[in-house]
Amino acid sequence: MAEIHIADLEAAINWWRERAPAGDGLSLAPPLQALAELYGRLVWARATTVPPEAFSAEAWDAWLAWYETTPDTPCIAICSTSQGDAVCKGCGRSFDEVQHWPAFSPAQKRAVWRRISAEGSAWRFNRYAERAVAGGASAPK
Known part of the structure; x- marks a missing residue:
């Protein structure tokens, strides 16, 4: 089973930071909170990848929202x-x-x-x- 790399998790966090900035400067929007918790566990474990099943439902939904903004295929029509x-x-x-x-x-x-x-x-x-x-x-x- 493929795992999610920390770089993709960071990209999703940064994408959400642009869309849901902390209004009071202290609290995170729920999607950011979910991704940040997972990111913190990943860093604490000194891991670079995380299996999709380790995501909470909210973190997975937040990650998928970012994922939907990325290109689906690397194809450039020269196969x-x-x-x-x-x-x-x-x-x-x-x-x-x-x-x-x-x-x-x-x-x-x-x-x-x-x-x-x-x-x-x-x-x-x-x-x-x-x-x-x-x-x-x-x-x-």
Whole structure:
């Protein structure tokens, strides 16, 4: 089972901070509170990933709200797996990842996004980066 990386948890927290700032400067909005509690446990344990089942219902809903704002697929419409490549030169996903993408969970999709972003070798991250943005799919956040 894919786990959520701390960087995605931080991104969700920052997204919520922009949308639900503390009015009194002291208290957090409920979605932020839920994510912050999980983040605190993750940091306390010195862990970098957390399984989705460790999220409270409120934290999961808050994380999913952020997730819905991220691009679903890294595809830039240059699929070399259809030409027999094991890994797509356009997006960096494996043949199996491309084929099974619609069935992937949000955690699985974010794990793939994280891997291909870290590798940075796919064309979406270099020679066709502008195509990824212009085509409606943006680089991962």
